[in-house]
Amino acid sequence: MPETTSGAAPGATTLPPDAALLPDGGGTRPAPDFSGWTCPAPLRDHPRVVMGHGGGGAMSAELVEHVFAPAFGGRVLSELGDAAVVLLGGARLAFSTDSFVVRPLFFPGGSIGDLAVNGTVNDLAMRGARAAYLSCGFVLEEGVETATVARVAEALGAAARAAGVEVATGDTKVVEAGHGDGVYVNTAGIGLVPEGVDLRPQRVVPGDVVIVSGAIGVHGVAIMSVRDGLEFGVEIVSDCAALGGLVEAMLAVTPDLHVLRDPTRGGLAAALNEIAAASGTGVVLQERSIPVPPAVANACAVLGLDPMQVANEGKLVAFVPREHADAVLAAMREHPLGRDAAVIGEAVEAHPGMVVARTGLGGTRVVDLPVGEQLPRIC
Amino acid sequence: MPETTSGAAPGATTLPPDAALLPDGGGTRPAPDFSGWTCPAPLRDHPRVVMGHGGGGAMSAELVEHVFAPAFGGRVLSELGDAAVVLLGGARLAFSTDSFVVRPLFFPGGSIGDLAVNGTVNDLAMRGARAAYLSCGFVLEEGVETATVARVAEALGAAARAAGVEVATGDTKVVEAGHGDGVYVNTAGIGLVPEGVDLRPQRVVPGDVVIVSGAIGVHGVAIMSVRDGLEFGVEIVSDCAALGGLVEAMLAVTPDLHVLRDPTRGGLAAALNEIAAASGTGVVLQERSIPVPPAVANACAVLGLDPMQVANEGKLVAFVPREHADAVLAAMREHPLGRDAAVIGEAVEAHPGMVVARTGLGGTRVVDLPVGEQLPRIC
Missing domain, CATH: 3.90.650.10 (PurM-like C-terminal domain)
Structure with missing residues (x-):
């Protein structure tokens, strides 16, 4: 990759370390050398991912600590709970993402579309921010009924309107039958953190x-x-x-x-x-x-x-x-x-x-x- | 859903219609009634999703036009190319998302980790914005080697540092074997659009x-x-x-x-x-x-x-x-x-x-x- 700017983007200001869950060590780490790559702190009991790594408990935390945090820098530990709060163009923004893989897609009281909106809106709310804009990425499995996709999209749109947030941008990918489960949805969201609010x-x-x-x-x-x-x-x-x-x-x-x-x-x-x-x-x-x-x-x-x-x-x-x-x-x-x-x-x-x-x-x-x-x- | 705020979030300002790809009709549409739901403009030739719907061509556009746009409002048509440009807290932000399902995960010249960074960074760049922050959502398939996940994460982190963008927040889900393909990644990104730049x-x-x-x-x-x-x-x-x-x-x-x-x-x-x-x-x-x-x-x-x-x-x-x-x-x-x-x-x-x-x-x-x-x- 010829482009090797190591500074932050113009207008982007990293918050002081005490504002993040952990100080961000990402900026100063040298590029890794893959040739002799070994996991620096191997998950010895789990050479392969098991369902429990997705449960939000101790195993998820282990995956973040041993795999994602060393690769990305400390701030991604915000995965363990909150949205990130970042400064951009003078605005203090909450920024969060969640993928949704719930089964079944529709259940009493809601659907994957409702979860996709409310999960991300709530992550922003936990930092005090009212969600303003959502992105929405679909991974569809070949063979899923178009009407099912449309029902999910309608539920997602309705939940967004109910929460007062706009779906501003999206993406769709299709994977072969047997490599998905009908519909997976990712949403990311941004919202303003009000003056004087500092929830952590x-x-x-x-x-x-x-x-x-x-x-x-x-x-x-x-x-x-x-x-x-x-x-x-x-x-x-x-x-x-x-x-x-x-x-x-x-x-x-x-x-x-x-x-x-x-x-x-x-x-x-x-x-x-x-x-x-x-x-x-x-x-x-x-x-x-x-x-x-x-x-x-x-x-x-x-x-x-x-x-x-x-x-x-x-x-x-x-x-x-x-x-x-x-x-x-x-x-x-x-x-x-x-x-x-x-x-x-x-x-x-x-x-x-x-x-x-x-x-x-x-x-x-x-x-x-x-x-x-x-x-x-x-x- | 008891909460039915229909207005925009505080600080969120929708751009004038001519700034978006299409005017946003989302704010004024009534909540849909699912009881008698039928697709308003059925994809008659494709009652089920086929691989071509993910190709970025005419079939993808059809899916957006007939399924996502009616559900979300017009702005999501930005999927057809650009990041969205939104106003938040006085800042003009580009906001975009992409899911990555490339096979194989590693290929000559890059990996799904490089694509996940560069794809979203480039979507923002196409609106003139330098990417400042990325979110990162993983959908892992049960059984994938932890070392493979770590290699993807390292590549993603290295690409982010090369592009001068920070991975600020993340999420991980795990799906059963046979419902994924090792690693899927979604990224969303935000960046400032410089004064005077209006690319559309x-x-x-x-x-x-x-x-x-x-x-x-x-x-x-x-x-x-x-x-x-x-x-x-x-x-x-x-x-x-x-x-x-x-x-x-x-x-x-x-x-x-x-x-x-x-x-x-x-x-x-x-x-x-x-x-x-x-x-x-x-x-x-x-x-x-x-x-x-x-x-x-x-x-x-x-x-x-x-x-x-x-x-x-x-x-x-x-x-x-x-x-x-x-x-x-x-x-x-x-x-x-x-x-x-x-x-x-x-x-x-x-x-x-x-x-x-x-x-x-x-x-x-x-x-x-x-x-x-x-x-x-x-x-």
Whole structure:
């Protein structure tokens, strides 16, 4: 490649290191020499990719840490939760991407089209940004019905209009039958981060109140309920929704929220563990305060799952300074997507990086990062 | 979905209609009613997706026109060539996405990692923007070697550093064996469009000079040469490269270039037909002026292909006002990626929307948009 500009693009300004999850080491690394290439920190137990690498838990983190971060530089670790926040032309932008490979394409309460919009819109919202523009890349499998593609596109377009975001650019590729699964969708999104808003786990301090916006585990159980003949007596409908409006209502109370996270793959357990690890604080939950619908609890009991590890798609968890917690909770409960918001715990100085739950029986258990995944291809 | 904000996000400003390829009709369309859903303009000949829908030719355009545009609104037609240009927080941004499904993952002169960077960087460059940040979404097939994923990631990271763009955010999904092909990659990119630069086919006027930056057909033939035992005696190396620097050199001569296009899928023929159709001018080429390397010409002769329909990945075609053409050509030839730049034709008033080539024998032939694709999964 003759072109070897090593500086940043004009107008692009990397944020100071403390604004990123990790300092960006990408700019100074020499080009790799492939001739004698070996993985610098091999995933010894996994010479091949397994389904668990896509689960959003410890194995996904391992893939990022050992494979992607060394190749790209540190900032890509934002994959572990947030959108990136970047400066461009004087504007502070949130920028995020997600690929969607959910099976089936249509499920109670939504579709891959809804997920493709809401997943990325929510990633931006977790940095305080209202999504403005989406890109949309389709990978279609040869033989999929055109009407199915059109249904997905209609659902995606409708979800975009509902979330107030414009699909600005797109791309379509087709792969041979047997190399896809009907429709895969990638979206990337950009949005403005409002003045004074700085949401990231490093801002969490002991005493912060942990609030969840509503019942957990619903999206994951909804997908399980329609796959492979699993039925739980009642239909459970995915909570898939765009959270931009709820976040705006919370920021209207105070721009000084500390961190927001949408507990998708890996569930509430993964989201809280990532925040605890990145902030260096501990987290204590009151297990009885966590809203778990009876249908989700029953399904998880049957399947031997922990509802805290089940994926959500229309929920968020917030770490809020104690003095603002009551007002933020009240504002959330006035929003249709936060009606069942609840305080579930707090950040503490003890056991930094660890999440524990006080059980109903007076005991304490460690809430761990899930290792692989409970259910592949949930989003 | 309870959240139904129909307005644009704060800070987001849709460009005036003449700045987009087509006016955006998305904001005012009512939400579709799925209950009685039928495709409003069915693809009667193709109830199922076939490989040709991914080829970047007439069938791809049909999919966009009949399926994606009605669902998303008009702007997504930018898929047919350019990045979108959007206003956000006062900044004029180019925004683009591409998915990459090339087979094999590594080929002479590059890899899917190089394509994933250069493809998106070049889409932004075609609107005059220097890429600042990329997102990167992987869809991995269960069973792919972790070392292969790492090699792709290293190549992607190296290409990003070479192009001066930062991988800011990412995502990884895993699908079961038999539902992917090792590694698929999506990238989206954002970059600033410089003051005074406005590159789009609608600005083309009769008299504009058509310049190509170098030899055509090289990337496509390089992929063919390593797939399925096709060999042409000499190794042909892909020209895959990031064009941001070349475009900067051209814009330094004058910001008043009319349109740039990278002739990827569908080749030079598709790029010129799209420009002719969107600008409402005709294009006349001097066939003998088009630089086709002998190895490409030979391979195309053997395979019965038209070099003008073969994909490129490190080339661009420019429509330049006649008064600046000599200076722009000279600047291109001084850049390593434009050394073989050549004037190949001009825009004319005659036969609007049509591209014709004057042959070496004094005849004239129509250069048509390819219908499907010559070679699936070339990028």
